[in-house]
Amino acid sequence: MIDVNSWLEEILPKYDRLTDSVTSIARSLLEENNIEYLSITGRTKEKKNINEKITRKGYNNPQKQLTDISGIRIILFIESDTIKVSNIIKSSFSIDDENSINKDESLSSNEVGYRSVHYVCDLGPQRENLPEFAGLKGLKFEFQIRTVLQHAWAELAHDRSYKFRSALPKEIQRRLYLHAGLLEIADKGFSEIANEIDLYSKKISEQYESGNLDIEINSISLTEFAESWAKENKYPLKQMSQSTNFTELIRELRGFAINKIGDIRDIIPHKYAEEANKLQIKSNIFGLIRDWMIIKDIDKLKKEIKTNWVISDPDFEFPEQELYKKLSSPENYKKIIEYALREHVSDDEDEGDS
Structure with missing residues (x-):
């Protein structure tokens, strides 16, 4: 031994x-x-x-x-x-x-x-x-x-x-x-729900392909739409975690009276993909759709919907700034810069207080 x-x-x-x-x-x-x-x-x-x-x-x-x-x-x-x-x-x-x-x-x-x-x-x-x-x-x-x-x-x-x-x-x-x-029943139940989500995603994808956009906005349909749009327009959409919470983004869209996927097309700026690709802008779903809303109506986002995210430091040139200038109305672009300046000053003051 x-x-x-x-x-x-x-x-x-x-x-x-x-x-x-x-x-x-x-x-x-x-x-x-x-x-x-x-x-x-x-x-x-x-x-x-x-x-x-x-x-x-x-x-x-x-x-x-x-x-x-x-x-x-x-x-x-x-x-x-x-x-x-x-x-x-x-x-x-x-x-x-x-x-x-x-x-x-x-x-x-x-x-x-x-x-x-x-x-x-x-x-x-x-x-x-x-x-x-x-x-x-x-x-x-x-x-x-x-x-x-x-x-x-x-x-x-x-x-x-x-x-x-x-x-x-x-x-x-x-x-x-x-x-x-009970734990075993719950285990099987969660598995069944996960399979139902996969089937729903497949159904949504098939509806897009058939041209049906009369679909309620939720995290699945929004993801499918953004990925489909990016593929169609050769836009380099960045991937996001599957656990990403879309609640706030959906709230912002509803502030624009967008409740169905088809309604999103009303806020997509003309030639957005073309101009964004020229400027080599890459973004995820949040950045992409928020860009569309910013270009459409920054006042609605900031005053009515009251978003709590900042645009960017206006003293630092960034590709989106050029994109906003090209695709926004002159009045809307002016307000974008005003909000950016205001938020930048507010950030500086907060840093001084800390």
Whole structure:
């Protein structure tokens, strides 16, 4: 039998490298596939925990039997993404099917409880011979894939809380599992809503293509419209986070009596894309639509709608200033500069008071 402590002294530095490498690879894979996640974390088991597991499990060949010295946990927002991530892992690493398990599938139809997907893997032939992975060939690591709610249950009743994982009186145990069932229902519900949002986005896109713009303004329809307009006009629209809150921008549009997507066309300045591209102006959805409103009627934005963002420092030449001058009415452009001067002075005074 091997000297376990000597073996661990030799192998743990390699597992530290393995954990860091696989965590980085997993993060890149999810981002490349546009899958949102709460967190991706890695850990390498400490020597004392490994020895405890060897003793508890009665392992006589820990070199082969220990498959989770290196562990990577992926926490997702919705349940349907666990399938996508599972497929990514299967196509990116070599899977040890014998030691991998879907805890959800292991529950019988009348059970609720700990739910998580576990994959035991190694780097696979495409990676293990690369110089950056030298010495890591054949080393096993474990992926845990959970949703936020699955993780909450695991932390509460499995990983952390001694109160909930102890043997409980029958009635308390029953109530505990009823609440676990509620979490499972909520998990599936959020996943269904996410799928409905995807279907709605597809429907909106199809309506645009057919020329139907009689669509209420919301974050999805506004994003689809701006991206469609940018593509049609070869405008370099900057991407924004999927979590961006459009509430304030929609409020501003409604101040212009714009409640449907088709109404936005009434405030798009003639030759905006042409002139913006000449000046090499790049902006995101907020900047683009606010430019249109500024050029249309700065007074409405500042006096009636009472926006709290500033235009720009008028002493500093910026491409938008030239754009405003070209596309605004002379009267509106004069007011744009007046507001910019006023806001700039106000900012200077605030800095002096601080």
